[in-house]
Structure formats: structure tokens, C-alpha cells
Amino acid sequence: MNRSYPNTRLRRTRAKAWSRAMVRETILTPSDLIWPLFVTEGTGVEDPVASLPGVSRWSVDGVAARAKEAAALGIPCIALFPNTPAAKRSDDGGEALNPDNLMCRAIKAVKDACGEDIGVLTDVALDPYTTHGQDGLVNGAGYVVNDDTVAVLVDQALNQAEAGADIIAPSDMMDGRVHAIRMALEMGGHHNVQIMAYAAKYASAFYGPFRDAVGSGGLLKGDKKTYQMDPANGDEALAEVALDIAEGADSVMVKPGLAYLDIIWRVKQRFEVPVYAYQVSGEYALIEAGAAAGIGDREALLMEKLIAFKRAGCSGVLTYHAPLAARLLGA
Ligand code: PBG
DSSP: OOOOTTTOOTTGGGSSHHHHHHHOOOOOOGGGEEEEEEEESSSSOEEEOTTSTTOEEEEHHHHHHHHHHHHHTTOOEEEEEEOOOGGGOBTTOGGGGOTTSHHHHHHHHHHHHHGGGSEEEEEEOSTTTBSSOOSSOBOTTSOBOHHHHHHHHHHHHHHHHHHTOSEEEEOSOOTTHHHHHHHHHHHTTOTTOEEEEEEEEBOOGGGHHHHHHHTOTTTOOSOSTTTSBOTTOSHHHHHHHHHHHHHTOSEEEEESSGGGHHHHHHHHHHOSSOEEEEEOHHHHHHHHHHHHTTSSOHHHHHHHHHHHHHHHTOSEEEETTHHHHHHHHHO
16 A cells, blocks of 8 residues: 555544544553452452552451452453451462362352352462562572472362452463463363463562562562563563463463553464463552652543553553543543
């Protein structure tokens, strides 16, 4: 196509709002949103997360109320993360396997409150349950061991599925865990429980506020670079995604979001699976800090970033701003 001025004036279709609406290539709807929620012990508790202005940890009853709110806003799925009390944390994260742990009680409360009106996604990794804040079992040298960790993650996933989780989301980055979890779910009769693999999860500086929120930040010694990916790598992300799909993932995630749009794009071009981005805690906090510092309108900053994920090929986005975005889209 050989276009030239003035036959082509690209400003013509931009001149009026109705026309811009007609030629818009990418649309964001509330059904593109997944809302991550932090759960804490107690009843009637709302405990604000200092590093995430506007985000709180909710007790189980509050989480059920938030889930109802989400469903009413047209948000199809929530993601749950527990803030496990220090007394229930251990070196091996055994609380993750307790059928009556905070996560399982929250799953049940949401299911009781909302039935099939909303999906519940649950994170599989040991960091909310360990005293060292690592996602798996640590050996004497401080190394997170792979295969023994996978065995525990399988039991954690089954525990969540038995409590009623709809989507199991392994965020631990151990090798082989998707296959092991898929087999266990099949054998346990959970054929329709999905797996959304955190397939390309990077060792990122943007997770800080999340670690505060689940109470693992102050505990973490060292970093997670022996299992989470090097931000310098792109081909390796495709290898991670290929393996997770082969192992039984129904959908894959790229995390964090905005700094990895090229990865989202490459994954979407290469594979026929739904791709999700996790706009992580540090990304949320940056929008809030930016707005507070007067660099731009908070809602405009948010919506521009969210549409970028759709344009790059995402089927949806995990974002702490989900209820705000859904409200803006519904208006
Ligand atoms: C746990 C997990 C993390 C996040 C989601 N699941 C933290 C980490 O890997 O240290 C981060 C989410 C966020 O920053 O919003 N494995």
C-alpha cells in the first residue's frame, strides 16, 4: 500500500470522538480484569497496606464482600494472597497444606457468597508460609531445591482445589511443577480446575509492596534469582511458556507487566493460548506515587497502561486497580 499526503490524512479519522471510537483497534472491558486481594486473620478487619495506598488486607468476611463487589462490577475473577500470621510460618511452609488455612477459608467464603458468579484464582508458592520468605524449600546452602519443592506445591495446589479454587496459578518458577500439578488434579478428579502458569516471571524489583502485604518482605534473605528469570532474557521466556503449555497450562502469565510488553507480544505471536499480564504491586504504587506527585491524572495514567496490555496481546490483566478500572469502564 502506497499512501501519501494529502490523499491520506491520518488526522481525518481522529478529528471527532465518534470517529475515534469507530476506528479504535483495542477495547478494554471489565471482563479483562482480575483483582488480586490480600487476606488476613480476624473478622471485620480492614488493614491498609502502607506501601500500596488504597489497598488493604481484608479478613475472610471482607474478602467475600469484595468478591461480591467485583462480580457486580463485571470483574470475572479474583486472585487471593494470604498474610499468614508469623506463628503459623515455618521453614517448610507446612501451613500451605492445612485444609483450614486462611487461603482455604477465604476460597470457601467467596464461593459461599458468590457461587458461580466469580472465578477464584489461587497462588501456588510457599513464600506466604515460610519463615525465610523464599517460594520453596531451602537446603543448608540456602538454595531453593526444585524437586522436593514441587512435591509440596502439588499438595498445596490440591489443598486449594479441594477448597474450591477454580484456577491454580503456580508463581514459584520451579521446573516441572505444571506437569506435576496437572497430573495430581486429573487424578484427584479436578478435571476442570484450570492452571494459569506464571510462565515468564522475572526476578523483579517491582514486587516490594506485595512482599509487605503478605508479610514476607522483612523475612526474605537474599533474592530469588536462582528461580525467577533474568530481566535481560526474552528467548528464555518463550522456552518457559512452551514448557508450561506442554505440561498442561491452560493459560500463561507474564510478570511484571509494563516493562515486559515485548515478552507478552512475542508469546502471543508464537502460541495459541490466552496470555495474562500481572501489573504488579510496584507498578500500582508507581501510578499512585506519580499521581500524588502531580505528574498526571491517576485514572488516565491507569487506563493508558491497561490498554497497552490489551494492544500487546493480553486476554486480561491482574491489577490492584481492577475495581477503579471497572468503574471507569462502566461509566
Ligand atoms: C509469590 C508472588 C509474588 C508476587 C505474586 N506471587 C512475589 C514474589 O515472587 O516475590 C508479586 C505480585 C506483586 O508484586 O504484585 N511467589
